[in-house]
Amino acid sequence: MKVGILGATGAVGQKFIRLLQNHPWFEICALGASERSAGKRYKQAANWVEDVPLPNHIAEMTVATCEPSAFSEVDFVFSGLDSSVATAIEGAFARAGIPVISNAKNYRMDNSVPLLVPEVNPEHIALIQSQSFTEDGSGWIVTNPNCVAVPLSLALNPLHKEFGIETVVLTTMQAVSGAGYPGVPSLDILGNVVPFISGEEPKIAPETQKLLATLNNGELDEPHFALQATATRVPSINGHMISATVKFKRTPKNINEVKEAIQSWENPIAELNLPSSPSEVIKLHEEERYPQPRLHADQEGGMQLHMGRLRMAEVFDISFVAMAHNTIRGAAGGAILNAELLYKKGILK
Numbered sequence: 001m002k003v004g005i006l007g008a009t010g011a012v013g014q015k016f017i018r019l020l021q022n023h024p025w026f027e028i029c030a031l032g033a034s035e036r037s038a039g040k041r042y043k044q045a046a047n048w049v050e051d052v053p054l055p056n057h058i059a060e061m062t063v064a065t066c067e068p069s070a071f072s073e074v075d076f077v078f079s080g081l082d083s084s085v086a087t088a089i090e091g092a093f094a095r096a097g098i099p100v101i102s103n104a105k106n107y108r109m110d111n112s113v114p115l116l117v118p119e120v121n122p123e124h125i126a127l128i129q130s131q132s133f134t135e136d137g138s139g140w141i142v143t144n145p146n147c148v149a150v151p152l153s154l155a156l157n158p159l160h161k162e163f164g165i166e167t168v169v170l171t172t173m174q175a176v177s178g179a180g181y182p183g184v185p186s187l188d189i190l191g192n193v194v195p196f197i198s199g200e201e202p203k204i205a206p207e208t209q210k211l212l213a214t215l216n217n218g219e220l221d222e223p224h225f226a227l228q229a230t231a232t233r234v235p236s237i238n239g240h241m242i243s244a245t246v247k248f249k250r251t252p253k254n255i256n257e258v259k260e261a262i263q264s265w266e267n268p269i270a271e272l273n274l275p276s277s278p279s280e281v282i283k284l285h286e287e288e289r290y291p292q293p294r295l296h297a298d299q300e301g302g303m304q305l306h307m308g309r310l311r312m313a314e315v316f317d318i319s320f321v322a323m324a325h326n327t328i329r330g331a332a333g334g335a336i337l338n339a340e341l342l343y344k345k346g347i348l349k
Contacts (some may be wrong), residue, residue: 001032002030002074003020004030004076004078005032005078007081008063008080009047012111013031016332018052019336026336030061030064032063032065034065041063042059042062064336067092077100077101086105094133094272095134105159109206110143113141116229120341124215145207146203146330147326149207151240151242151322152204157211159248163315164249165248166226167247169228170229170245171231171240172232173243174197174200175239177326178330179326183190200231239258245315246313246316255310258310258311258318274337276333277303278300279300283304293323301333305323306322
């Protein structure tokens with residue numbers, strides 16, 4: 001399929017370009033960015049920050065404005081747009097009959113828009129049918145969650161199914177790559193921890209609850225549990241870490257019952273053999289020092305969730321640490337996996 005990338009010069013747009021190289025199903029055919037970049041060759045418009053060479057054929061492509069008329073040849077677009085412009089631009093593409101698979105936050109909480117992590121809630125793609133961007137249903141929007149809600153929902157999903165979640169208290173330790181480029185000033189983060197990330201904490205609870213919702217007769221029945229989050233920025237490069245303590249509706253007998261719930265969980269999309277899907281979605285580490293972002297964030301192509309420090313808690317029921325690559329699993333890679341699911345299910349065609 002022919003795909004376009006909106007916000008192609010930004011950090012998420014660059015990650016899309018990197019991950020889509022040699023993809024078996026998708027080929028980049030159009031790049032969009034701001035008017036400042038439009039008309040330039042990509043190598044002139046973008047400050048390439050990925051740690052692999054910029055592909056030659058991408059470097060020579062001409063960047064267009066983010067208007068549907070400039071993307072008439074594509075089958076769908078990935079959006080790495082900034083939230084300040086995403087609402088209008090993504091909506092315009094959907095109304096023009098061009099499907100949008102977005103990393104932006106703007107449409108995540110719309111009741112008709114799937115907020116999707118394929119291993120958690122693949123059935124939510126049915127919400128697309130309720131969208132009204134076009135009369136024939138050709139234009140629609142699907143989003144992937146915030147870079148913390150992705151690993152949190154993956155970790156909580158098997159636990160919620162087995163025990164039911166009542167309360168979650170968590171602290172995130174978020175890598176500097178999550179701030180984009182140029183990101184956090186060096187004097188603010190080197191040898192330091194910043195105990196607040198603007199706009200981050202309010203997303204975590206509602207997005208996680210939407211992801212864990214049950215689809216009943218075309219509507220989402222969301223679980224209602226209390227979640228208190230503290231989001232911090234730490235001087236790691238890639239890999240957002242979560243330290244969580246959870247109270248369940250049904251208290252586990254022991255930690256082995258909790259481990260069994262995680263290890264016996266079955267991936268609902270395993271049989272689809274999606275190119276970006278990790279062979280082992282959840283890696284449960286027994287070594288007390290694991291997971292660590294530097295050692296584990298890139299495993300399974302950056303698409304694996306790592307859990308560790310799983311133990312019974314003195315306060316609430318259990319505690320654990322979870323970690324995933326924020327710009328791959330939590331951003332561009334997650335959006336590509338969404339597209340693969342939609343393609344395999346016949347919604348992208």
